[in-house]
Amino acid sequence: MSRLTVGSIEGLTENSNVISVPTGHSLHVADAGGLQIGGSALGGKILQVVQSVKTDGFSANTATWHDVPDLSLSITPTTASNKVMVFVFASATNSLTNQYTGFNLVRNSTAIAQGTGGTTRNQTFHDVNGSSGSRTVAFSFLDSPATTSATTYKVQIWPTAGTSTVGSYVSNYSSICTITAMEVSA
Numbered sequence: 001m002s003r004l005t006v007g008s009i010e011g012l013t014e015n016s017n018v019i020s021v022p023t024g025h026s027l028h029v030a031d032a033g034g035l036q037i038g039g040s041a042l043g044g045k046i047l048q049v050v051q052s053v054k055t056d057g058f059s060a061n062t063a064t065w066h067d068v069p070d071l072s073l074s075i076t077p078t079t080a081s082n083k084v085m086v087f088v089f090a091s092a093t094n095s096l097t098n099q100y101t102g103f104n105l106v107r108n109s110t111a112i113a114q115g116t117g118g119t120t121r122n123q124t125f126h127d128v129n130g131s132s133g134s135r136t137v138a139f140s141f142l143d144s145p146a147t148t149s150a151t152t153y154k155v156q157i158w159p160t161a162g163t164s165t166v167g168s169y170v171s172n173y174s175s176i177c178t179i180t181a182m183e184v185s186a
Contacts, residue, residue: 047082047183050075054090054167054177061095061163065104065111065156068166071179072154077145081186084143086153090177091134096162104156105141111156113141134175142184153181 011017054070068090075084092101104111145151157164167177 043185045185047078047185048075049180049182051178051180055174057165057167058157059163059165060157060159063158063160065158067106068155068157068177071166071177072152073179073181074150074152075181075183076150077148077183079186080146080148083184083186084145084151084153085140085182085184086143087140087180087182088138088155088178090137090155090166091175092137092157092164092166093134094159094162094164099159099161101164101166102158102160103137103139104158105139106154106156107143107145108152112143113139153179155179 009019011019050073052070052073054068056070058066058068058070060066071088071090077084086105088103088105090103092103094101105113143153155166157166167175
């Protein structure tokens, strides 16, 4: 491996000061935190996308947090200053009218995006209510994991009573549930 150390690089005037990387080759930047193109920083760019899709149902009937199988993923941030945008879309039902299903977003083993209200637990964003059909639940959170290690995000549910089902179907209709994580440059 060779190394070239310079203070600055300029393109040739006859090439409009453009520095080109030939097709089939790539330019690797170890830490793109300060990289600029055309004088503009690259912050806010999507660097990678990871998704997990749940195609079947999962039910729970005890009042505690339950990991939802297949609604988890792992993403490895490029730099510790980058953020991870997580989106969750799910369908859910509860077997009893006027009962709820709480949702939690967890990074590794720590619940994140928690509300501060409530007397029994902090829930993330949404509840679904009623046995009359499946409800759509959607939430997102821009996380700052501050690491370059593989980071796991997962969804948990908490049934207040009855049976809560995620990825459920009503009559002849079924749905998928997804969790998507996008690394966003700082």
